[in-house]
Amino acid sequence: MYLCKKAEIHKIREDLANFNSSFINTVDRNVETMWQAFKKAIQNTIDKRVPTKMSQGRHTHPWINTTIRRKINQKNKAHRKARKTNKKRDMDRYKRLKQEAQWEVRQANKKYMEEVSTNYKDNSKNFWSYIKSKGQEWTGVAPLKNKLGFLQSDNKSKAEILNDQFQSVFTKEHLNNFPNKGKSPYSTMDDIKISTKGWESxxxxxxxxxxxxxxxxxxxxxxxxxxxxxxxxxxxxxxxxxxxxxxxxxxxxxxxxxxxxxxxxxxxxxxxxxxxxxxxxxxxxxxxx
Structure with a gap:
């Protein structure tokens, strides 16, 4: 994700000013080419002048504080090390950190629930936010499994999965293989002539x-x-x-x-x-x- 607060605003303006002069002086190009050039210049400036960082989607519960998050990170590091070394000492350390992290998470959850239920009349926002988070209904399309059996949650992957599913229900008929039912016993109907003259809404x-x-x-x-x-x-x-x-x-x-x-x-x-x-x-x- 982009860190807009740490962006180099002055250098961004310099880059766009230089691009502006070259963009205006360019002639004999269609709209699509000019749009692609403009889009590419903006994206290159953002990638060059705006720092980024990896966002973490875990630990989103409101009772997870900095201390608990640090303990969970220690547990994850110990787990990776135990799998890599396969030593009993590292495995015991991982199990100990796992128990400590679970205990702290449960205690924090219990304390948070007590505060929410106690301060319901004074601050009902936290209470209803917790109730909403426990709901099972989806506001959009739920994660879907692809052909390989993996769950996909991003919009593009879900759209491709639904598109493949819709296409699979249609069959391609060969026009040369249609059965011949012979001559129709019904007479041919005359062409229908429709005119707008005299029609009224x-x-x-x-x-x-x-x-x-x-x-x-x-x-x-x-x-x-x-x-x-x-x-x-x-x-x-x-x-x-x-x-x-x-x-x-x-x-x-x-x-x-x-x-x-x-x-x-x-x-x-x-x-x-x-x-x-x-x-x-x-x-x-x-x-x-």
């Missing part, structure tokens, strides 16, 4: 039906506030006046747009008595065909 149909219900009082909406009758007595009866809209957004909203569509219908459609009759006249309307 479900949303537009619902808006028109809703306007009919508002006009006949089938919905509890004040029609006088939105629907202004036409002044003409004969021609255009059943239509509504449309107020001018100041913005295009409001012009495409429910009442202005639906009133424009409504005024295009013939009188037979707009003067229907029932919703069933209105829908039937709407289907027979030439504007909808």
């Amino acid at each position: 479900l949303e537009e149909r619902r808006k028109t039906n809703r306007l009919f219900k508002i006009q006949h009082g089938l919905i509890d909406i004040d029609r006088q506030q939105y629907l202004i009758p036409n002044d003409r007595r004969t021609r255009g009866i059943g239509r509504f006046s449309q107020e001018r809209t100041k913005t295009d957004t409001y012009g495409q909203s429910f009442f202005p747009k639906t009133i424009r569509d409504w005024n295009q219908f013939p009188s037979k459609t707009t003067l229907a008595d029932t919703i069933e009759g209105f829908r039937a006249a709407l289907k027979a309307c030439p504007e909808r065909k």
Whole structure:
């Protein structure tokens, strides 16, 4: 892992300034080449100017302190030495350090549990953190076994294992080996011709039906506030006046747009008595065909 606090900031700026001058003066390169050059320069600067260290994933329990961690490291060193020398003296030392480390870990765990349970009301964060750590559910994909039987926990390896599993369920059929079932007893269907002319979205149909219900009082909406009758007595009866809209957004909203569509219908459609009759006249309307 990178130690950003110990990075050489001044030298990083010098390296990037030198790269900036050469990068700007370079011409006749495509976007992908320029991106790779920029990425490579940044990565080289980080590797060169930012120190790193190996991170340890062990001893993550909250009751493991520095003293216990030092004792566990001594036990691990003694175990490696005992395996290497295969002497009784080194093996006895390893067993003694193992017992001491286990005893200290258990005592620290017991003390930690007492503090968590005692100070639950004052500081409940530690208590619920411990409860959550004891859960068995996974928030993501659990470690998976590869073909060799080893558990893989990193995202790339798990993705490759799942990809191999998904690919294994598909079979490759040879087109030349299909059985011949003879001539089909069914007649060939004509080609289906689909045209968008006369089609209307479900949303537009619902808006028109809703306007009919508002006009006949089938919905509890004040029609006088939105629907202004036409002044003409004969021609255009059943239509509504449309107020001018100041913005295009409001012009495409429910009442202005639906009133424009409504005024295009013939009188037979707009003067229907029932919703069933209105829908039937709407289907027979030439504007909808």
